[in-house]
Amino acid sequence: MASVNGTKITKDELYNELVALGGTSTLDNMITMELIDQAAADANVTITDEDVNAEIESLKTQFGGEEALNSALAQSGMTLDDLKKNTEIQVKIRKILEPQTKVTDEEISTYYEENKDTFATPEQVRASHILVETKEEADAIKKELDEGADFATLAKEKSTDSSAANGGDLGFFGKGDMVEEFEKAAFSMEINEISEPIKSDYGYHIIKKTDYKEATDPTLEDKKEEIRKLLVDQQVSELSSTWLSDLRSNAKITNKLEEEETTQSTESTDPTETTTTE
Incomplete structure (x- = not known):
């Protein structure tokens, strides 16, 4: 052999x-x-x-x-x-x-x-974000977005979060899954709306809300x-x-x-x- x-x-x-x-x-x-x-x-x-x-x-x-x-x-x-x-x-x-x-x-x-609670689904939001360290960076990125730049492209280029590889996409999440400042903004926005820079302990986020699911309570x-x-x-x-x-x-x-x-x-x-x- x-x-x-x-x-x-x-x-x-x-x-x-x-x-x-x-x-x-x-x-x-x-x-x-x-x-x-x-x-x-x-x-x-x-x-x-x-x-x-x-x-x-x-x-x-x-x-x-x-x-x-x-x-x-x-x-x-x-x-x-x-x-x-x-x-x-x-x-x-x-x-x-x-x-x-x-x-x-x-x-x-x-x-x-016996398992009714497990079938219920709370309301969920799907969002993408761009995370940077400073307010100046966030403001500059928001300006580019306001001028028509592609959100996913900028996220891949400039976001410091691991989600950058996915164009900033975080998938669906419910209340309590994200830090308070981020969650409050994401749930209050309209679909496809882009937020102003949001400060959290992680830095400055620019959020784009991409989808929403209502809470369900199946029979x-x-x-x-x-x-x-x-x-x-x-x-x-x-x-x-x-x-x-x-x-x-x-x-x-x-x-x-x-x-x-x-x-x-x-x-x-x-x-x-x-x-x-x-």
């Missing part, structure tokens, strides 16, 4: 190293995936790109947008492709096991009443299907462990890696070695 100063690294050495670095768990995962695929085929379950994409879109909403989801993926060492593969598996398991679940209207109503009917899906997912999660265990128990599985490890373990033990006590 390779050589270093004439010393060969053989295919067997590479194979053994790969196994030691996680080959056993990787093969075990592959066996599990094959069992799930076979179970899906037996149940006539198929997964479409639309199924997977719908789940991804739902996750984006839960995380507060695509950017927030991508950030969470990066922090966990995952890519979007990894997420799609995992999502496909979860959707497949759900479709197989969902016929075994039962969610009543009473359970949905109870869940809604049971509004959330009924969302809650039903959530409760079905909970039941599927409870069923899946036993179901996977049963799949393994009823399948004919040959795992040569485990056989090799067992053989190597046996060979490493000296059958003539005895323990004596005085």
Whole structure:
């Protein structure tokens, strides 16, 4: 496979190293995936790109947008492709096991009443800003904006805040998320209005309000299907462990890696070695 100063690294050495670095768990995962695929085929379950994409879109909403989801993926060492593969598996398991679940209207109503506060959404503002250290800098930038300069371009060029890379965009935020001076201005402005320089402990902000969402308080009917899906997912999660265990128990599985490890373990033990006590 390779050589270093004439010393060969053989295919067997590479194979053994790969196994030691996680080959056993990787093969075990592959066996599990094959069992799930076979179970899906037996149940006539198929997964479409639309199924997977719908789940991804739902996750984006839960995380507060695509950017927030991508950030969470990066922090966990995952890519979007990894997420799609995992999502496909979860959707497949759900479709197989969902016929075994039962969610009543009473359970949905109870869940809604117990979690009503989590469904309400307070009013939110979306804004961009340019942050600089001095009033003189802020006044000069405001003058450029009044003369027609592009806000996002100036934010990228002159803002000292990390949001500069996004043209100053801070996304949506609610009351209590920003410093008081910034929040008061942002919530009182009209959409597309640009503020005068606002002083805070961080410096001077020039704010552009770009969007607004009213507070929402959804009814049971509004959330009924969302809650039903959530409760079905909970039941599927409870069923899946036993179901996977049963799949393994009823399948004919040959795992040569485990056989090799067992053989190597046996060979490493000296059958003539005895323990004596005085």
